[in-house]
Amino acid sequence: MLVHSPPVEPDAAPVPPPKPSPQEGFMSRWRSALGAGTFVRGMLSGPRTSKVEAGRVSARLIALQGTPHLSLTWHHDRKDETRNMTLEEGCTWIGEALHHEYRNGLLCTTQRDWQFIHPQGRKPRLASHAPGQTSTPAREHDTPKATSLGTEAQDWLEALGILTPAGQLRASMADKLRQVERYSEILGHLAAEANLPADQPVRIADMGSGKGYLTFAAWHLFRRKQGLDAQVTGVEARPELVEGCNQAASRLKAEGLGFRTGTIEGSPTGPLEILIALHACNRATDEALLKGIDAGARLILLAPCCHQDLRPRITSAGPLEPLLRHGLLKERFAEWLTDGLRTLHLEWAGYRTKVIEFVASEHTARNVMIAAVRARAPYRDAGARQAIESLQAQFGIQGHPLARLLERESNEHESNTSSPVRRS
Template sequence: MTNSKLRCFFNYVSLRFNNIIMDHYSSFIDQLHASLQAEDFIKLSLGNYKGQEAGLKNIYVKLVLIKRARMLSFTFRYQTRDITKNYSIDEGLLEIKQWLRKDAFHAATLFTVLANVSCQLGKKADWFVKKDKPTAKSTASLAHDTQKDRKLQHGNKRYLQELRLTDTEGKVFKNAQDKWKQINHYIELLSSMLSELPAQEKLQVVDMGAGKGYLTFALYDYLRNVLDRDLSVVGVEYRADLVDLCNDIAKKSTFDGLSFVQGTIADYQPTAALNVLIALHACDTATDDAIAKGIAHGADLIVVAPCCHKQVRREMEKGKATNALDFLLQHGIFLERQAEMLTDGFRALIMEYFGYQTKVFQFVSDAHTPKNVLVVGVKKRVNAARQAEIKAKIEQSKAYFGIGYHHLERLLDVK
């Protein structure tokens, strides 16, 4: 055989061999594409990484539904972190092809309802494809995020329809999704404390500054229908039109233990000892009025989300204390923030003075509102030594910041 013919023969063999290699690789990609089209795709994993990207170990691919569009979600598994990126189906297939190469991933496993298909790159740069029996029998959920186990389920509930949160079939309106998440987050935060309330007689709950009643209705629903508690919930609201609206919704929802009354927080007088007192976004000293009533009526649980902190700020501006932090208070925004922290810090201390174990944490994301602090007090016990310690701390702090008094301190006559 001449050199020319020999060269042609080897070129033919090489081309044929490469075509076989490509046929295996192409077969795998074709099966991946077919599984996505037939909707029997479960997941894909890429492994045996030989590339240069530091820390990268695997890529896991699954289908997700984002804004009603099917997409491929890639999780890049690094040694110390995970990174998730989403692609359209076509973009995702191109991305997979880019990662399956000699200087990247040398192994891939496609999991479908029909089979597990593995594809590996051998030592001689040849791809091998193997098909095995499926290890999963059904496709995974296309939910983009794992659905949370909500304390409240929307469903076909009359109050949610009347408040324009859901339609008549119980589906949450698109423009009400944030409000629904906020309501559930609120119940989630309080759920453990609500479950520990005294198990005896009828619970007495007051929600001061109830507004349109979103959270008041949700709280009643959770206590009555989830925790199965006998209870009376009163929503206090200054605006008479909202009181009428909420009473009408309560009646339509057959929430017999829920009612709303017109009045201010300062003027409202509970008719019995309280188990729970709530005041969300009561302005300035109205929060103090609510806390004082909760303490005075022996509430087992006090929950407030303060709004505005004018009283202490005015005291600070009047006192003009000279201390190591006075340079900060020359700027209005810093003064406002310091007044907020001091106001709520004093509230927590005063509640502790009267035997409440307090927690202060974020209520809702500050992307929605900067007024997002929740102060929670659970009734415990306190001794005289601890009260003296708290009183000294309050006096020292007031002197340091030039604060003559705190409204809650006066209401409760802290001595």
């Protein structure tokens, strides 16, 4: 009797493993960097709810009694808290925090930088960039920092001549370093108010960038410390300074940082998130202010250099005549009036303004900074416009460099009243 064997089923095709989620991919690379010794630093940012007290958490790799640990620092508004964990504890906490507490993660390695981004209401994604730093930092616990900017800033501070190759502060650059530190502190606080986008490039223009100290500082703050896709451009009229800054940025492989030759008035900017003009002379500050408004900047930061334009335009002092007959007092008053009119024009354009001390006067005589954060629809603050017109009438000021802002909007308002089209 012939017995038939049952047909042999062909082997089923292997089922491919599920593709890791962006968060899983991010944490896998985090663990791999720690194991391979390529880890530079990490950070979590973008709290998911108001219950998360620390705005960001930074991570660095340290050695405690010869054993690698993750040192995590919770950055609060008024204080920082640090806790050291084993690598396994640290990775576990970071993975859970990305799931429950923070929307954004940054991993910097000597080979590649990785960003985990989870915008509200959208799917998370994982992005990568060229490394911002190609050498690992010191791993010693409590490594002394040359500056409050952190050890990660040593490469560009050295390239710009503020620090020596050994990481020591040059005595002649102490005031400049203090200025850079204070600037970074202010810029960080103001940027938080400006609500910068975390899931798209942050375009920044530094008008009149000079030797690049503050341009590099802005790049360092947003690119390295906050993990944003910052695209920072320095504009400077002196070609030799532009060349030197571009060479330094190239040596450091500073992705997203570049310099170009041009004047404030003659340089196109395109849309911006931040416009900076520190120590631009005379009317150049006003040109920068106008460019920032036209570019739709969320944040405008100005530190006026000199105030020569307005003083000869003050043709009527009214009740202040007995005071302003003294040249020195008139000069000081012209400075106050110049900056006051600038803040009012910014408020008319929809910005919330503040005037602050940039750095103590013993470090620099040019220590006034005007900060403006876009806060409301432009050209509707009747009080600001009335104050501008009243001050100009009281002191007989004609041909103010910002007058075109009022004139332009007045003309646009007249044309818009006969058309249903509304400016966005």
